[in-house]
Amino acid sequence: MNNDKEKRVEDILNSMKGRTEVPVNPFLYEKVMFRMQQKETAGERAYSTTIFKWAAVLALLVVINGITIIGNATRQHMANSTHQHGDLIELESPSSYNY
Amino acid sequence: MDTYGQQVYNTALSFVHNNEAAEDLAQDTFIEIYQSIHKFNERSALGTWIYRVTVNKCLDHIRYCKRSKRFAFFTSITGNVDDKYLYDTANYFHPGVANEQKENARLLYAAIDTLGDTQRTAFILCFIEELPQKEVAAIMDLNVKAVESLLQRAKAHLRKKLGNLLEDRRK
Numbered sequence: 001m002n003n004d005k006e007k008r009v010e011d012i013l014n015s016m017k018g019r020t021e022v023p024v025n026p027f028l029y030e031k032v033m034f035r036m037q038q039k040e041t042a043g044e045r046a047y048s049t050t051i052f053k054w055a056a057v058l059a060l061l062v063v064i065n066g067i068t069i070i071g072n073a074t075r076q077h078m079a080n081s082t083h084q085h086g087d088l089i090e091l092e093s094p095s096s097y098n099y
Numbered sequence: 100m101d102t103y104g105q106q107v108y109n110t111a112l113s114f115v116h117n118n119e120a121a122e123d124l125a126q127d128t129f130i131e132i133y134q135s136i137h138k139f140n141e142r143s144a145l146g147t148w149i150y151r152v153t154v155n156k157c158l159d160h161i162r163y164c165k166r167s168k169r170f171a172f173f174t175s176i177t178g179n180v181d182d183k184y185l186y187d188t189a190n191y192f193h194p195g196v197a198n199e200q201k202e203n204a205r206l207l208y209a210a211i212d213t214l215g216d217t218q219r220t221a222f223i224l225c226f227i228e229e230l231p232q233k234e235v236a237a238i239m240d241l242n243v244k245a246v247e248s249l250l251q252r253a254k255a256h257l258r259k260k261l262g263n264l265l266e267d268r269r270k
Contacts, residue, residue, distance in 0.1 A: 009261045012210075013254065015203035016113075016227045024108040025122055029101075032129045039130070 103146065104129075107153050113227045114157035114219075116208050124160055128153045143237055150224070150238045158216050210260040218253035221246055 025031070107128050111121040131152050139148055211219055217239070224235045225246070236246045 005262060005265055008265060009258050012203045012207050012261050013226070013257060015200040015207050017229070019197075019204075019227075021105055021109050022112060022118075024104045024125065028104050028108070028122075028125060028129075032126050032133075035126060036130055036133065 103149050106146075107149065110150065110153045110223075110228060111157055113223045114154070115160060120160065124153070124156050128156050131156065147234065147237045150230075150234075151240075154220055154224075154238065158220070161216075206261060206264060207257075210257045210264065213260055214253055214256060218249050218256065221249035222253040222257070225250055 104125065108121055108125040111124040111128070112118070115121055115124065128149070132149060135152075139145070143151075211222065214222065220239060221235060224230050224238060225232060230238075232243050232246050232250075236243045239246065241249075
């Protein structure tokens with residue numbers, strides 16, 4: 001029984017020996033060329049979309065940076081004004097120290 | 100493509116046992132060759148390099164199919180199903196095999212599907228493509244002894260697997 005099984009297993013292992021080659025699609029070349037052309041077109045479209053996206057990101061960064069700079073400048077100006085106003089008030093009011 | 104088209108297609112067929120997938124893989128292989136020809140450094144023969152690209156494409160495809168099957172439940176819920184390659188390899192009949200050997204070849208393919216990538220590659224290239232071991236070693240970037248070792252382990256695994264398959268059928 002075991003011999004039969006082993007023989008059967010060996011037959012199965014050798015079943016692909018001497019197989020004939022399957023002919024390939026005769027239009028393989030045309031199909032490959034078509035796919036490569038499609039890929040090139042898709043690549044160009046993807047390239048322009050990528051550039052647009054990066055430009056949008058850059059513009060956003062510039063805008064955010066601009067707002068931050070303006071905000072800082074405004075705060076600085078307000079701080080300077082308050083400081084000057086505070087100096088003026090100090091000068092006008094009598095000193096609280098009794099010399 | 101005239102010289103290597105048949106070779107590439109038949110190798111792909113040996114790996115994926117599906118005519119449609121093998122044709123797609125043959126196209127993918129030649130596209131890859133056109134795009135990567137500048138990387139071919141002539142350390143090996145052109146035919147060896149083409150075999151290597153073919154084998155890598157086939158193995159990538161097999162891994163993709165296994166991943167798709169694993170996540171088929173989840174993708175079926177989301178409706179994002181790409182079932183183009185979820186085919187049944189266990190019931191494939193190779194068109195180049197003689198009629199009396201078709202059933203045996205079908206069982207052999209079912210057993211080959213259980214091999215790891217390197218053993219599968221070594222077995223298919225040596226036993227099905229009938230390439231010399233030296234060429235298989237060049238394709239797999241191994242030495243001849245390593246290929247012999249892979250073949251021995253592959254055959255041992257296949258014998259065990261086929262023995263089990265035959266036992267199950269007898270029951």
